[in-house]
Amino acid sequence: MMKHELEDQLKAFEKKGIDRRHFFKLMAMAGLLTAASTQKAKAFSSNAKGKIVIIGGGAAGISMAARLKSWLDKPDITLIDPSDRQFYQPGFTLIASGVYQPNDVWKKQEDCMPSDIKWIKDSVTAVDPVWNQVTTQNNGKIAYDFLVLTPGIQTNWEKVEGITHDTLGQGNAYSIYDFEGAQKTWKGLQEFSKTGGRGIFTDTYTKHKCGGAPKKICLLTEHYNRKQGTRDKVDLNYYTASKELYDIPYFTPRLLEIYKERNVPINLNVRVKGVDTSAKQVHFEKIETVGDQKVYTPFVEDYDFLHFTPPMSAPDFVKEAGLGWTEGKLAADGWVMVDKETLVHKTYPNIVSLGDVAGIPTSKTSAAVRKQVPIAAKNLISLMEGKEPVEKYDGYAACPIVTDYGHVLLCEFNYKKEQESSFPFSMMNPSKELWAAWLLKVYFLKPMYFYGMLNGWA
Structure with a gap:
């Protein structure tokens, strides 16, 4: 964390009645993880x-570049990414709830690139895994010996009929899965609190970034209205395409209790088919299994x-290259076919893939990426040395579900x-929402991302 950012955090804490001693105690506990990781990295x-060619300059791509650069004596690394800015995407929910300002969540991409x-x-635009080359839009073909596939996720706005990226916010239809969309959501949330x-x-039927995000914005909207004294003016409902609200048994009971306590009904096995933003109606499809058959029942709700x-x-070029799963639950959306432990491609052993695009059975979060990076980097180096990859990823992911302004259920x-707690939260009761986890979410994780993770230190 930069000195000026630390001072800003201290001032913010003091305004909330949190003394510096308590702050540094928490900071020290969180910092032990980073320090230990850094020491191991240098060794x-x-x-x-x-x-090495890396496709994608998000959390996974830049973190991999930084690790490989520090671990290889003579690194030859090319990273391909078109972005001008690096976004701390977990902060989009906090923009949408008024906790962060838009400028809090991004830095210039050039300032985040490893030297x-x-x-x-x-x-x-294309990958040829047989001839070991990548095709770019403006720079032609680029050859590689080893490929790191980290292009992130493709958001398919057009698969919701009546919605495009450019229409976000029209007809009071919002989504936080976009930087501009998060800002529009905050404006809409405030207006909704006034008008009632x-x-x-809604959730969706595909795997997606941060499975907890739809729940977070729902619960924050509910709490915001309580804070404004307007809760009795709003009726909130949650719809998910899943068969359950959350699929991690340790945390599900408390999450269900919270929704019940807040009087937010949960509707399961429901997909969004389209949105009529003019009429302010959502077109749903209820999916039920009757015997051996699935029954689809359409219905419409006003909002x-x-x-x-x-x-x-996965991005289209990943699917077109034949790098995705060919069967199973992960095949339809083109998620990359890697071994879930080594993160090495099952057909092309000179390719590793991690982050959101990887076809592995865990959540797509930055916390998961942080654990994947050192494993993928070491396994890639083993392949470069002509050895078998032996490092194994256990599927660790973290989803800090913000339950209100001040508490987080740290899943x-x-x-x-x-359930797999990280220090210092192993000393607390993680089955309940925690104030300390709120401090972690709001104050620690962003600087850890920009100054630790992207530098290959965390």
Whole structure:
């Protein structure tokens, strides 16, 4: 954390009645993880050689570049990404609820790039995994010996009939899965609190970024109205395409209690088919299994405020390259076919993939990426050395579900859907929402992302 940011955090804490001693105690506990990780990172090195191309300059891509640069004696790394800005995307929910300002969540991409790597500011249009080359929009073909596939996720706005990216906010239909969309959501939320009416919040049927985000904005909207004294003016409802509200058994009971306590009904097995923003109506489809058959029942709901989650998938060029799963639940949306433990591609052993695009059975969160990066980097180096990849990822992910302004249900788990606490939260009761987890979410994770994770230190 930069000195001026630390001072800003201290002042913010003091305004809330939190003394500096308590702040530094929490900071020290959180910092132990970063320090330990940094020490381990510096202890590893290799003289392996090979041209590495990284597709994607988000959390996974830049963190991989930083790790590989520090671990290889003579790194040859090219990173391809068209972005001007690096966004701390977990902050979008906090923009949409008025906790963060828009400028709090981004930095110039050039300031986040590791030094001494080649950054090609361009978009990838194709990958040929047989001939080991990447095709870009403006720079032609780029050859590689080893490929790191981290292009992130593709948001398919058009799969919700009546919605496009450009129409976000029209007809009071909002989504926080976009920087501009998050800002529009905050404006809409405030207006909804004044006018009242029916609020609808939806999940989607595909895997998507941060599975907890739709729940967070729903619960924050509810609490915001309570804070404004307007809760009796709004009727809130939550719709999810899943068969349950949350699929991590350790945390589900408390989450269900919270929704019941807040009087927010939960509607399961429901997909959004389209939105009529002029009439302010959501077109749903209820999916039920009767015997061996699925029965689809369409219905329509009126709304005054809508937050929807769009379907998501791997980028088109990933699907077209044949790099996705060919069967199973992860096949339809093109998620990359990697071994869930080593993160090495099952067909092309000179490719590793991690982050949102990886076809692995865990949540797509920055916390998951932070755990994946050192494993993927070490396994890639093993492949470069002609060895078998031996590092294994256990599926750790964390989803800090913000339950109100001041508390977070810190959901940490692995592939087995077992609760897996990180220090210092192993010393608390993680089955309940925690004030300390709110401090972590709002104050610690963003600087850890920009100054720790992207530098390969956390």
